[in-house]
Amino acid sequence: MLPSLPLWRPGKTWRRLLCCALAGAGLLGASAARAQEGGAAACKQLIASGNPQYPPYLWRDTEDESRLVGANAEMLTWLSKELGLPIEARYIGPWGRVQEEARAGRIDLIAGAFFTLPRTEYMDYFHPPFRETRSVVWVREGSRLNYRRWADLAPLQGITVINNSFGEEFDRYAREHLKLAQVASLEQALQMLQRSRADYLVYEDSPAAAYQARLNIGDLKALTPPVANENLHLTLSHRSACNTPELRGRIARAMYKLARQGLMQAWVDKHIQLWKRQSP
Structure with missing residues (x-):
């Protein structure tokens, strides 16, 4: 038979260290809880x-x-x-x-x-x-653009509003393949398209239609399919x-x-x- 080993009991030093560790963990937990409560209270x-x-x-x-x-x-x-x-x-x-x-x-x-x-x-x-919203290609009424896919926009000069996103996939494609200038406002973009300073505009259908009605711009149209549903x-x-x-x-x-x-x-x-x- 194997000799029985004595049961280990922590000495005073180990007991002190263990108590300090547990107390520290408790203080950290209480501190985190107080920080969260403070943030909520603020x-x-x-x-x-x-x-x-x-x-x-x-x-x-x-x-x-x-x-x-x-x-x-x-x-x-x-x-x-x-x-x-x-x-x-x-x-x-x-x-x-x-x-x-x-x-x-x-x-x-x-x-x-x-x-x-x-x-x-x-x-x-x-x-x-x-x-859910729908972003589309806007053109002038007389435009001959035969749009069916994003690549159809590549030869033309487009416009949109600065810092607008149309989803990760289209944004990446536009950066790599399209000539898509950015302007400060939708109003400016619509007026530039109307005055033939761009071939097309990429923007959401409802906001763009609302601004056209407000600006009395009636000679623009949206093409299908949408560039993105976001x-x-x-x-x-x-x-x-x-x-x-x-x-x-x-x-x-x-x-x-x-x-x-x-x-x-x-x-x-x-x-x-x-x-x-x-x-x-």
Whole structure:
């Protein structure tokens, strides 16, 4: 038989070290919990923005140009009630600046962004998306462009709005194969296309049609098939003081509820009519 070995019992020094380690772990856990609670406590309001030239989804309030109105702003009002937190839909500037403000954490939410990998470096996307959109090729009425696939655009000069995305696949193809200039606003892009300073415009169908009606531009048409069908997401800046696991979970649950109840379509229909009634 093997000799029995004595049962090891930690000495005083080992007991002290073990106690210190357990106490340290407890302090770290308590510290992390307090930091998370502090972040949640500090979050008293969410500042949201988005593309301000995006009817019927978002545009500047004619009575208070510091505010954004539209279907996405109404979605934020609904979300505010769901979260029990005030959400301000604020005009920050053009779409490019909105993205930079989100990157810096000076705004919390973007109400309407397509998914791209570079944007995941500075903001979280919520699923499910709250709206599917269709991006198309716009041309003048007399255009002879026989568009069936992206390659048909390669010989021509195109135009779009700066910092707009039409999905990872099309964006990559455009960078590598298309002559697609970028301008500051949709209004400018539509006017350039009308004046033959570009052969085609790539933009979403509903916002572009809304702006044409406002600008009284009636000699442009959309071609099929669309270049992309993309989803609009709500996003939260990584640097937002409100970005905690608890709040992300609450927002995700709210967005699931919104999609399940099919609320967006009524808001879009309502704000299409509101946009048409407003004077330029």
